Amino acid sequence: MNILSNWLRDYLPGLIATDRELAEDLTLRGIAVEGVFDLGEGKGSLFEMDITTNRVDAMNHYGIAREAAIIYGLLLKPFDLSLPAAKPGAAYPIAIEDPKLCGRFTARVVRGVTIASSTGIVAERFGLLGQKLISNAVDASNYVMFAMGQPTHAFDLDKVEGTVIVRRARKGETIKLLDELVHTLDPEDLIVADEKKPLGLAGVMGGWDSRITPETKNVLVEAAWFDQATIRRSSKRHLLHTDASHRFERGADYNAAPVASALLTQIILESGGEIVGDFADIQIPEVEAKTVKRSCIAFSASEITRLLGATEDPEGIGAVQAETILTGLGCQLETNREGEYSVALPSWRLDLEREIDLIEEIARVYGYNKFKNTLPNFAGSVVELPWAEKERVVRGQLLSMGWNEAISSTFCSEADATLFAPQPASSVAMGNPLSEEAGMLRPSLLPGMATMLALNLNRDVEDVALFEIGTAFSGSTEKVEERPALSIGASGRAFGADAVTFYDMKGAVEALLGKFAARSAYYDALLLPPWLHPGRSARVVLEGMTIGYFGQLHPEEAERRKLKQICFLGEIYLDRLYKQSLRVPVMRELSRFQAVRRDFSLLFPDAVLYGAIDSALRGLGIPELKSFEAKEILRGTDSAAAAGRLAPVGQYSLLLRTVFQSNERTLRDEELQEFSQKVIAALATLGGQLRG
8 A cells, every 4th residue: 555654744743754764664663664755845755565454553644653653752643523513403314224244333414515626635645646536525535544544435415315224235136336337236245225225335335326426415424334254255245345345354443433424524525515413423332342342451561571582772671661652552551550451452453352462562663673682492302293203204105216295285175175075074164265265274185286286287297296294174163173194196107108007006005004014904996085086096994994095086077177187196094094003124034944835716705805805814823824915816707607717707716825834844734734724714704615
């Protein structure tokens, strides 16, 4: 936003600092001046400023002058709010139907006005600011907002029919706004209306039909307080970001409405006219209690040094100096006992809520550059997370295999949260999202991985192998739960001359699982999530627990993301994997005795998974069973079964090769026979039958 230095000086008659000094001092206090432009002899400077969103009180000339007054110890010139006596009459009728959304509404009637071009100080300052001039009444409203930050509006009174009503819009109701477009209103929109029609979208923009025109003779001056969230939603819904909505969204000053109304009326009256009737000022006590009459904050001056540390001044920041700063900010201090206060907060600083906020303000005004460069006291040592060593092993394994580590955003869209969430309805929505594409805490690392693959492919980086170790979130806004997770993604010829396949992903997962001591791990195609290709993906099961999924991204999802080549994705739930101990390498002496191989040809029902066979054989507890593997699997068909070549329909044939060896002696035939019977019996419990 742009600020005129001479306008600031009008509110600070005793200011002797140059414009450059003023800009530097404001910047050091967090009111950033990013550029200073000389406007010519006697015109002062134009400050190009960057005001943070929490400091809506400083988004105007008077608010910045208040900051300068604190810095230099000056008195801030109060506004002259004097008005000529009003002609007797009743106040204009006002009705507020939703008091939670409109906490204060003021109205004043000015009759016999002359609408003309702005002249004098308004025209001069608008010219220096580069602000477009419209007419004296409209320009006056904008001038007051630039002066003290409160949006106002002037209606053509002759176009207002009956009582002014602040209400929610009715479904299907329309209004033509000052942007000359017809907007269809939503029942969640707050509007200012009369008894027959809407007059404006509250806090955002006025209506076309009740606007000020050269024919206007009578004006209704409005200044109000509207709910922040309601104005923000309406502004986003109708794609209207105005100077007024920008301020209302961030929290307007509840006490500013009557001040702004008086200043606006003064400027309108300069071209003629008179005030008729009493001043209407409707206040809602519940809203006033949450803004102006907030609970006092307990403040102790001793906390300043404890939290802020030493300053260049040996005496530090004393209680008297803290009182001066807080009083200058608009706080009212009541001493409870020496160095301890009860602080009533100013109506224009809704960002102040706790004692630490007051201490931060004291440090800001005092000057961060005046504190010594000292490190805070620290006792103890850095404590690693319980799974730090396991995470190091996972990261090292992937890096050694040629994967590249990447980091994605912790936010995702609602659509991605729904698609990739491990559990339905477990995603956490952001209260104030940066955008619709970043409105949720990620329930999975996969949205970020899919986005990173797309970014690489769209920039002609076609050979990609990425992994990310991070945190996934679940729960609700009341209680957010965090868990560590791993995502992997690959495409193109990331590992050599051949394109990445399902088996490259499987190999990476197997290598990771091989670093842990768990023995029972298998893969199946059951209960696959919708983002995976149903024929080219797998579920990872470790010790009977699902720990992740991997495979080709579903073609429909790939098309939606406009991915121009096949991509493979996977996610491992590290919180479940970390329940397993790391595998400790053990050296065993090689046996000097002969190994004996035994092959078993068996029939199994199709429902029996190899993981169950693996678990059954490992559970036998035969030390001499050194290894076993499936050498051949044949599935049955009707024609093949009739010919006797394959298994019957509904079964599959498995050739299981086992190796027996003792470290102490040569195995005897009767021992091998006993081991074989145990193997056959264990597999029989799964429905396995020896083939004839």
